[in-house]
Amino acid sequence: MNQNNPGQQINVEIGEKEAEGIYSNLALISHSPAEFVLDFTRMLPGTPKAKVYARIIMTPQHAKSFHKALEENIMKYEKQFGDIIIHGAQPDVQQPIGFQSNEDTSDKGTQKKK
Numbered sequence: 091m092n093q094n095n096p097g098q099q100i101n102v103e104i105g106e107k108e109a110e111g112i113y114s115n116l117a118l119i120s121h122s123p124a125e126f127v128l129d130f131t132r133m134l135p136g137t138p139k140a141k142v143y144a145r146i147i148m149t150p151q152h153a154k155s156f157h158k159a160l161e162e163n164i165m166k167y168e169k170q171f172g173d174i175i176i177h178g179a180q181p182d183v184q185q186p187i188g189f190q191s192n193e194d195t196s197d198k199g200t201q202k203k204k
Contacts, residue, residue: 112130112143112144113132114130114131114132114143114144115131115132115133116130116131116132116133116140117129117130117131118131118142121150121153124149124150125147125148125149125150126147126148126149126150126152126153127145127146127147128145128146128147128148129142129144129145130142130143130144130145130146131143
């Protein structure tokens with residue numbers, strides 16, 4: 091995601107624990123004027139609450155760069171494997187499935203769901 095020097099390579103080291111990854115099927119996204127907070131959770135059938143397994147905090151500029159990189163990678167994925175179908179969704183209508191955005195968040199961490 092280095093947009094200033096697109097030809098520059100970055101050496102990224104990943105630890106053994108981080109390489110295992112964390113499964114998430116629900117993300118709660120909130121923001122303030124200074125940052126975006128992404129809470130990655132997991133909902134299981136028959137379980138009334140979700141636990142946050144990872145929290146990522148980033149600046150608005152990094153959030154926008156992340157959004158662009160994710161869009162580009164989804165386009166590459168769909169070109170290689172075909173369209174990603176969100177089951178039960180109507181065309182061109184956003185349906186909250188798993189990953190959801192919070193519409194309104196105060197600095198105190200109060201979240202309002204769609």
